Amino acid sequence: MLIKNRNESMELVMLKLLHARMKLTGSEQQHHLNLKKGLEGEMKFDSLISNLNSKFLILNDLLIESNKTTFQIDSLLITQDAIIPFEVKNYEGNYYYQDKNFYICSTGKEITNPLHQLNRIETLLRQFLQKHGFNFSIKGYLAFVNPEFFLYNAPQDEKMIFPPQLNYFIKNLNMKPSNLNSLHRKLADLLIQAHISESPYTRLPTYHYDQMRKGITCAACQSFLLSVGERIALCDQCGHKENIQEAIIRSVEEFKLLFPDKKVTTNEVYDWCQLVQSKKMIGRILRQNYQATGYGQWTYYK
Numbered sequence: 268m269l270i271k272n273r274n275e276s277m278e279l280v281m282l283k284l285l286h287a288r289m290k291l292t293g294s295e296q297q298h299h300l301n302l303k304k305g306l307e308g309e310m311k312f313d314s315l316i317s318n319l320n321s322k323f324l325i326l327n328d329l330l331i332e333s334n335k336t337t338f339q340i341d342s343l344l345i346t347q348d349a350i351i352p353f354e355v356k357n358y359e360g361n362y363y364y365q366d367k368n369f370y371i372c373s374t375g376k377e378i379t380n381p382l383h384q385l386n387r388i389e390t391l392l393r394q395f396l397q398k399h400g401f402n403f404s405i406k407g408y409l410a411f412v413n414p415e416f417f418l419y420n421a422p423q424d425e426k427m428i429f430p431p432q433l434n435y436f437i438k439n440l441n442m443k444p445s446n447l448n449s450l451h452r453k454l455a456d457l458l459i460q461a462h463i464s465e466s467p468y469t470r471l472p473t474y475h476y477d478q479m480r481k482g483i484t485c486a487a488c489q490s491f492l493l494s495v496g497e498r499i500a501l502c503d504q505c506g507h508k509e510n511i512q513e514a515i516i517r518s519v520e521e522f523k524l525l526f527p528d529k530k531v532t533t534n535e536v537y538d539w540c541q542l543v544q545s546k547k548m549i550g551r552i553l554r555q556n557y558q559a560t561g562y563g564q565w566t567y568y569k
């Protein structure tokens with residue numbers, strides 16, 4: 268049973284908005300790309316293990332705080348006899364393994380050892396479970412999900428699952444017994460309760476209203492090339508069509524997310540959306556979809 272699903276992190280949502288509307292530095296762009304790729308890999312893994320959801324309890328994307336330490340588990344399976352945390356990697360291209368470390372072939376650069384990450388998760392999870400009186404054995408895996416990943420000199424380590432091994436691994440899991448009882452369910456509840464929704468490590472670039480590109484972006488491709496008609500906004504880039512009211516509400520939500528301290532007024536939204544010709548229409552959409560506060564020219568919306 269799928270107990271907890273995965274959402275796009277707020278950090279990724281915000282970076283996507285910022286990326287569309289301002290120039291990010293090289294390292295910010297790289298960070299954005301890494302988060303995006305990480306999520307793609309995790310979603311791929313989700314669909315692989317979704318076959319198991321009739322047998323085991325599945326919890327995706329947990330962020331647990333315990334003893335002032337935070338640790339993230341990409342996916343976690345609760346099976347009859349073991350708790351299985353997965354660290355999912357969407358690495359792409361050629362890497363090599365040497366002296367128990369991972370390197371990128373093209374640059375020779377060492378990367379953070381994903382096995383160490385997995386060990387850390389196992390240790391912290393074990394402590395967390397013991398603290399709450401659970402005594403399950405923990406057996407974590409490192410799952411490489413990208414078929415275009417290759418590791419030279421890979422060790423024969425049963426903790427690592429390489430792309431060609433994934434299906435076989437899942438097939439084997441599927442043959443395990445699955446008599447789950449109330450203790451397993453209790454453990455799932457505990458993990459859900461302990462889950463904190465936002466990482467304390469989120470770092471966003473600094474940004475100001477004035478440096479943002481204004482306008483409505485395409486919901487599908489984030490391009491600004493929209494032809495806005497009476498009722499429909501049409502993306503010249505990808506052809507995506509959106510009802511104009513929905514597009515404006517989406518833009519207002521982006522505005523609120525990026526500038527939580529600014530008041531949502533007709534004038535602000537008019538400036539933010541740019542392309543929309545009629546202030547009257549914006550006023551009407553705000554009145555219909557938000558709660559008005561204040562009076563006359565001082566009206567703002569929540």
Ligand SMILES: [Zn+2]
Pocket residue numbers: 485486487488489490502503504505506507
């Ligand atoms: Zn588009």
